[in-house]
Amino acid sequence: MLTINVDNKDIEVNEGALLIDVMLKNGISVPHFCYHEALGPDGNCRMCMVEIEGQKRPQIACDTIVKDGMIVRTKGEKIEKVKRGILELELINHPIDCPICDQAGECKLQEYYMEVGLYESRLDTPKVKAKKHVHLGSEVMLDQERCVLCKRCVRFTQIYTKTDDLIVEKRSDKSVISTFPGRKFENPYAGNVVDICPVGALTDRDFRFKKRVWFLSHGKGICMECSRGCNIRVGHDKAKYQDDIIYRFKPRRNDQVNGFFICDHGRYSYKKENDNRLFHPLLNGKELELQDGIDSLKGLIKKDALVIIGASLSLEEIAYIKAWANKEGIKVASLVEDYIDESFEDKLLKTKERASNINALKLLDIKNLSKDLLKECKNIILFEHDITKDLTKEEIKEKKIINFTTHAANSELFEFNFPVASTYEKRGSYINCDWILQKSEKIVQKELQPPTIIEVLSILLDEYMDEDKVWREYLNGSQTLKEINISLIRDDGYKLGVKNG
16 A cells, blocks of 8 residues: 555555546546546546646646655646646537537536636637537437547447447547448447547437436436346436436446446336336226225135246345245246347346346245246236246136236236336345345336335235345345345445355
8 A cells, every 4th residue: 555645635545556546536526538447548638637746747647657655736726727728628619508418417528617617718710610410320429519539439449349339530620539431330338438428429319308417316226137237327307297207227337247337228228117007907907996906816816826926026026925925825936048048148248148136036946937837827926027928829818817017018918917116116136147136226206106016915915014024034044145134235236155156
């Protein structure tokens, strides 16, 4: 460990650390455009200038290795004048169109501009014009006039995806971000360049002009699209006279799961949360009130039924379904093979297991059912599992099926459909492909909020139960989860002591 001094404050740092990393981790404001922790230093924007005692001129913090006893200043007339001059150069050709920019409220240039106060331009010549609303490919839109040429997007396709999709073409003040002639930016991780763009040059065509970001509330969630369990920020808003709606998913940093990024498939999966939701029980196509639906459940559940558990339910839900089924004398199984998709897997984040909690099924010893045995069952209870992958519509209609589901898709095929809370309308924990236990918050609250699976089953058993009580009564007894207090698990998760999957 070394000791450096930044703005009269002593900080202990690791030998070999970058000065900008040290400053950011210690809450010290340091303007920067081109530097990104996942992409490393580039040194082209010069915004992170600092004074270092003993150096003749200011140095860039993103390319400075700390040394023991180093004395650094980020404030003072001299260094602030330097940073003001650099920012003025960045603004020379910028259109300053914040009121109509989709990045307003999340723009670093806007923040630095307001801090410095360069409200009057000293430029006498016309600003250089460039192309606006250019569709690069995927869902990425480019406004060349707003670009500060930090090259984060270019380096993302060079360093992270290794696809070299984006380039800088032309020279001097005519330089712009582009693609190779005749090529589109078609990349399954393309949306991340919008996230890492520090200004409004790259925007998301899907989210563009749909909602101002300062109206959004954000919650901490887990992506359900594969067993990686990428951490996401769920942006949602409940406007007047409207329901609570999810508008976007953004990556949430977790160094041991997904780093800074997510795939586009997971990014745009938020749409499924909003569409075709089921809010009322349906008995043979007839809509019921919630209490009438619960009363109907009591008469429809048979002892010879088979319970099938979906692989994206929370750990608490799986444990309680199993406990409820055992008390009722009902068999429990899963159909894990329905979630295996070899074509989806890649070398970055996506896995072949197209569900978030397959390892929880393994941990709780939920047996995998063969499709031959499934066809023999006459009474089936589904908990968030799409059985149309296993049986034809004709075969489904021949059976008595109770379907606990968040969405109304294929509801006409089942005798009874019961609405339950979706992933982001409840608390829960999940075990990803690397056996990392993670938490997801309750984020969205609907006007006609369906109950959670735990709430429904606890009513059927005539007992009070919630996620915390499930942990204490049904999960803490497991050797792997012994004495784990889920409320104390950090945002980056907890690595379980499981040696093989």
